[in-house]
Amino acid sequence: MSSNLEKFVNRNRSEFDTEHPGNDVWKRIAQTIPVKKEAKVFSLKDMYKFSAAAAVLCIVLTSVYFIYIRQQKTETAAVEPNATNAELKNIAPEYAAQAKQMFNAIETRQEELKEATADNPQLYKQFLSDLQLLDSTYTMLQKQAAHTPNKDVIMKAMLQNLQLQAELLYRQLLITNDIKKQTKQNNELPNG
Secondary structure (H helix, E strand, C coil): CHHHHHHHHHHCHHHHCCCCCCHHHHHHHHHHCCCCCCCCCCCHHHHHHHHHHHHHHHHHHHHHHHHHHHHHHHHHCCCCCCCCHHHHHHHCHHHHHHHHHHHHHHHHHHHHHHHHCCCCHHHHHHHHHHHHHHHHHHHHHHHHHHHCCCHHHHHHHHHHHHHHHHHHHHHHHHHHHHHHHHHHHHHHCCCC
16 A cells, blocks of 8 residues: 555655745744754953952952951950860869969959950050960960970969969059050140
């Protein structure tokens, strides 16, 4: 049967080829086919622009972090001795009571200094940076004490450091009080 159909189509081929679909058929077919969107092409120049913008943004954000956020952390966090009583007892229990007194004195004087310099934050920052230097030395001594066989010498140095911190805070309080007295006297002088 298929051979008869093929023979018929081959004999009458010229009659079949005369008919062409209308233009409206092709228009409807074209409307159903999805249109390809042109892909955006980024040139190397565009990539450099985006890379430069990203680098500038990273630099700005890093700068903001180091200038403002980190600075605020150091301003708000008062210097606190790193060793707790438990750490001191583990290293040298005979010095724990003496160190506890020093810690309490330092903590009290830090609070007094913070209150006294509330109206002068720049002065407080300067005092805090001086104290942080001694505190970093204390931290270094504390690390050495954990690994040194001669703990007695290191513990004495740690206690001396704590005494220096307390003395420094005391002197800073005296300076703050003197500044306040001078300011008060200058304000009370008659303008003449």
